[in-house]
Amino acid sequence: xxxxxxxxxxxxxxxxxxxxxxxxxxxxxxxxxxxxxxxxxxxxxxxxxxxxxxxxxxxxxxxxxxxxxxxxxxxxxxxxxxxxxxxxxxxxxxxxxxxxxxxxxxxxxxxxxxxxxxxxxxxxxxxxxxxxxxxxxxxxxxxxxxxxxxxxxxxxxxxxxxxxxxxxxxxxxxxxxxxxxxxxxxxxxxxxxxxxxxxxxxxxxxxxxxxxxxxxxxxxxxxxxxxxxxxxxxxxxxxxxxxxxxxxxxxxxxx
Ligand code: AMP
Numbered sequence: 001x002x003x004x005x006x007x008x009x010x011x012x013x014x015x016x017x018x019x020x021x022x023x024x025x026x027x028x029x030x031x032x033x034x035x036x037x038x039x040x041x042x043x044x045x046x047x048x049x050x051x052x053x054x055x056x057x058x059x060x061x062x063x064x065x066x067x068x069x070x071x072x073x074x075x076x077x078x079x080x081x082x083x084x085x086x087x088x089x090x091x092x093x094x095x096x097x098x099x100x101x102x103x104x105x106x107x108x109x110x111x112x113x114x115x116x117x118x119x120x121x122x123x124x125x126x127x128x129x130x131x132x133x134x135x136x137x138x139x140x141x142x143x144x145x146x147x148x149x150x151x152x153x154x155x156x157x158x159x160x161x162x163x164x165x166x167x168x169x170x171x172x173x174x175x176x177x178x179x180x181x182x183x184x185x186x187x188x189x190x191x192x193x194x195x196x197x198x199x200x201x202x203x204x205x206x207x208x209x210x211x212x213x214x215x216x217x218x219x220x221x222x223x224x225x226x227x228x229x230x231x232x233x234x235x236x237x238x239x240x241x242x243x244x245x246x247x248x249x250x251x252x253x254x255x
Contacts, residue, residue, distance in 0.1 A: 002157040003177055004062040007050045008117035010108055011043040011066050011081055013074040014128040021128075027226050029098075030128065039077040041190075042123025045183040048190040049153055050121055051085035057155060063087045065115050069099055069107055075206060082201035083193035090207045092214070100222055105137035110214040112142060118178040119160070124149050135182035145175035149184040 015021055016038040021030040039047075047066065054061035066081035068074040069092040078089040092107055099107075112120060125132040139146035147162035151170065154161040164171040165184045193201070211218055239245045249255045 002060070003118060005053065005060055005119050005155075005177075006062050006115060006117045007053070007064045008108070008112055008115055008120045009043065009047045009050050009064060009066045009081070009086065010104075010111075010120070010122050010134070011047065011068050011077055012040040012123070012126045012128075013037050013068060013070045013077045014040045014126055017041050017127055023227050023229055027228065028224055029227055037073070037076075039080060040123050040126045040128075042125060042127070042183050042185070044190040045185070045187050046121040046123055046181075047081055047084055047086065048188045049150075049181075049183060051191075052188060053153070053155060054085070060155070063115075065089065065111075065117065067092065067108065067111050069094055069104055071096055078206055079198075079201050080193055082204040082206070083198040084191060086204075088205040088207070090209060092209050092211060094211060094218065097218055099218060100220060101131045101133040102137055102221065103216065103218060104134050105141055106216050107211065107214055108134070108138050109141045110216065112138075114214075119181070120144075120179075121153075121181045121183065124182040124184055135180050139180040142178070142180070144178050144180050146180040146182070147173045147175065148182040150181050151184050151186045153181060153187070 014037065015030060015032065016036040019035055024031045050064045054064065064086045065088050066078055066086040067090045068078055072093055075091055078091055082089055090111060108120070120138060122135040124135070135146060135148060147164055149165045150162045151165045152163035158177045159174055160177065160179050161172060161174045162181055164173060165186065237248070239248055
């Protein structure tokens with residue numbers, strides 16, 4: 001008999017992907033004042049995949065629990081997760097504190113234990129700091145198998161088969177539960193929450209915890225020295241013919 005799935009979906013509140021980020025004056029990160037925040041796109045894909053697994057395998061999924069580590073305002077993305085199909089959520093409130101991937105992974109490990117999760121589906125990276133580390137660190141802490149950058153997830157009993165996007169092709173892995181999967185862009189296209197579901201989500205559970213409730217300390221190992229814009233690219237020139245291209249390249253001593 002196959003185990004029921006208790007899926008944990010960690011979701012991060014980040015600057016909306018449609019906004020062009022600007023570096024703050026202190027050059028310590030991106031400017032966050034007056035900017036729209038949303039659920040990290042890869043986390044949205046992770047949530048969508050969990051909901052699709054529930055829809056495709058009737059009775060297999062016992063619960064989908066979403067968790068976010070962030071400011072009190074991260075409640076908004078948890079409400080969105082509830083409206084889309086999560087059953088319950090936890091906010092681990094860290095105020096305005098930036099939390100490093102290892103600390104996030106430790107908090108997620110505690111949440112896995114608390115929620116008795118046997119499958120964690122995360123984004124492959126958060127688009128604000130592009131760390132691409134949390135899923136891997138969580139797999140290490142839990143000593144669970146992991147498949148990163150998933151473009152397809154198939155469930156057959158306790159076996160999970162994941163197709164991974166790799167340079168110039170794909171890699172197919174199979175592992176048994178419990179397992180960690182991180183999502184790539186082509187895994188699925190997330191749904192929008194409908195208005196009735198947004199209303200219903202207001203009554204669904206949203207637990208609020210502090211870091212100390214989980215016995216973890218917010219320690220820092222990394223120091224951001226400087227965040228800079230990429231150098232401005234010079235405008236190109238259009239050439240009319242191959243001969244002109246060759247002479248231009250010679251002029252620039254490129255050939
Ligand atoms: P990262 O390793 O920071 O690029 O993030 C990879 C994934 O880890 C994200 O897509 C989320 O699923 C999860 N994650 C990272 N930071 C947080 C956070 N503060 N709260 C919840 N999930 C997070």
